[in-house]
Amino acid sequence: MTEQTLAASPLPLADVISANVRILRRRKRWTQEQAGQEWETVTGRAVSAQTWYALERPGGRAWTADDIEAAAYLFDVEPVALLVPLDTCTQCDDQPPAGFICAACGVEGPRKA
Ligand SMILES: [Zn+2]
Structure with missing residues (x-):
């Protein structure tokens, strides 16, 4: 993301939260399924992988x-x-190449097939 798009920040607040949740989840190296399970641990409310997938999307x-x-x-x-x-x-x-883990942020690239 460039400085300019950050400064403009045209995103609705809910979409900012969704995008941040995606970034933070990947930094934890959780799958969407794992994130849903962790969510249940915290809140007592289950979140399926499909629901998690949706909540990371705009809107x-x-x-x-x-x-x-x-x-x-x-x-x-x-x-x-x-x-x-x-x-x-x-x-x-936030998109390391397949098979690599970024040393700076800890995000894991897609697994090699
Ligand atoms: Zn990184």
């Missing part, structure tokens, strides 16, 4: 204050950190 979830609090707890960040666009990794742009 995929109407984030409630409860959701934001749970996600912040889950990813070890302050709730307010979810409300502003996270910088993507300057080393790998």
Whole structure:
């Protein structure tokens, strides 16, 4: 993401949260299924992999204050950190090549087939 798109920040707030949740999940190296299980551990409410997939998409979830609090707890960040666009990794742009783990952010690339 360039400086310019960050400054403009045209995204609706819910989409910013969804995008941040995707980045933070990948930094934890959780699959969407694992993230859903962790969510259940925190909230007692199960989230399927399909639901998690949707909530990372623009327009995929109407984030409630409860959701934001749970996600912040889950990813070890302050709730307010979810409300502003996270910088993507300057080393790998959050997309390391297949078979590699970024040394800077810890995101794992797609597994080699
Ligand atoms: Zn990285």
